[in-house]
């Protein structure tokens with residue numbers, strides 16, 4: 131760690147660096163030692179990791195800018211942190227960094243009903259933005275299970291996908307304008323509200339999905355969509371994965387109001403049905419694939435019963451044509467919630483030494499991928515349990531793997547088996563969760579040497595000292 135004094139770099143030990151942070155930023159912003167709550171150094175669903183050198187909690191963009199300028203001067207590495215719900219261990223320190231937690235820079239700055247945009251601060255929880263959009267008579271195009279805890283800045287930094295991507299696209303498609311602070315403290319404000327703006331490079335795309343390695347996202351302008359009427363939700367059963375794909379094409383062709391199309395492989399559905407207390411499974415757990423379909427109209431005159439009728443009619447013809455074997459339409463909010471609870475599948479987190487994978491492949495290849503992946507795991511560990519589920523409408527499948535004796539082999543061994551199959555089949559090792567720390571060794575499985583070299587050049591140009599989230603992504 132070096133500091134520059136009168137032009138000459140000065141070596142600083144960690145304690146001196148913390149003293150400089152406290153002196154220059156003040157103890158309203160800087161928290162040190164035991165006063166740092168473990169949640170700031172605990173990745174989602176894991177035991178606490180490495181305590182950061184300091185926790186910095188900015189209240190303004192200027193606080194973020196001063197912090198980064200100071201960290202640059204001290205060559206002190208910094209980890210941006212949102213709601214810490216990320217599943218790639220990207221938001222926690224590895225050792226020797228400070229953590230910049232954005233939660234105090236929260237709130238809605240503006241809703242422009244003419245432009246159909248909402249301007250928000252990075253630390254605002256996703257759910258707060260959804261509720262503000264709803265109150266203003268609009269719908270936000272992004273939704274995911276961690277909505278109550280994850281933050282807009284984290285959603286942008288990970289380019290989150292979620293449950294509505296087939297209707298509205300992923301986070302990248304929601305962002306019209308962005309403000310980010312560079313490693314040297316420069317604030318780049320491009321809070322654009324226009325759909326068309328080709329005045330030079332569109333810089334927001336540099337930061338979206340960069341997982342805190344190229345800049346700290348501070349504010350964003352997001353698109354608002356016409357308000358959705360209450361949704362209709364159904365589960366249906368089909369024979370095999372080919373039938374899932376056929377059903378998807380039928381649904382997208384005949385049900386324009388579809389917002390979610392989520393598939394559960396038989397082993398996954400059986401497990402969550404048996405292990406989710408308080409939820410009554412609307413379809414019995416047997417050998418078929420179960421698909422959750424949700425639709426909602428954005429026609430102002432449409433009602434919940436219109437969505438229900440449209441979904442019922444669509445499923446009726448699918449049944450007559452032999453595309454589905456069975457279906458259950460939710461007749462209450464409670465039933466719809468139960469269907470989503472099964473699909474979100476938190477029950478699988480209780481499997482011993484559970485590992486979660488998030489990959490994407492062309493939709494037609496996912497069935498074969500799942501078979502090959504399971505076979506490769508069982509070939510290596512005959513007792514391996516694997517379950518498959520995901521946002522199949524957007525070519526994204528999640529895999530849960532449980533190996534009772536995982537500590538004997540280590541997570542890397544399982545990663546390699548799964549990602550080898552992804553590589554062989556030309557898929558992506560990260561559909562929506564990002565690379566973070568977890569998938570860093572495998573980036574080359576899904577990106578060419580030339581692509582990685584361009585990423586490195588961008589990193590060197592924007593963060594020449596390498597202080598932003600080191601050890602993540604690249």
Ligand SMILES: Cc1cc2nc3c(=O)[nH]c(=O)nc-3n(C[C@H](O)[C@H](O)[C@H](O)COP(=O)(O)OP(=O)(O)OC[C@H]3O[C@@H](n4cnc5c(N)ncnc54)[C@H](O)[C@@H]3O)c2cc1C
Pocket residue numbers: 174209210211212213214215216217220221232252273274275276279280281282283284285286287288289290291292293341342343345346347348562563566599602
């Ligand atoms: C129950 C559950 C369901 C989930 N479902 C989905 C899903 O359907 N789709 C999906 O995509 N993800 C899902 N996730 C993963 C996670 O919620 C998302 O990745 C989310 O976008 C992370 O937001 P966060 O604020 O928690 O970010 P964090 O976990 O805090 O950070 C994630 C990454 O972004 C960086 N970062 C955070 N804030 C900033 C900022 N302001 N500027 C720059 N970098 C920043 C961090 O350094 C880190 O690299 C789910 C997670 C859980 C626990």
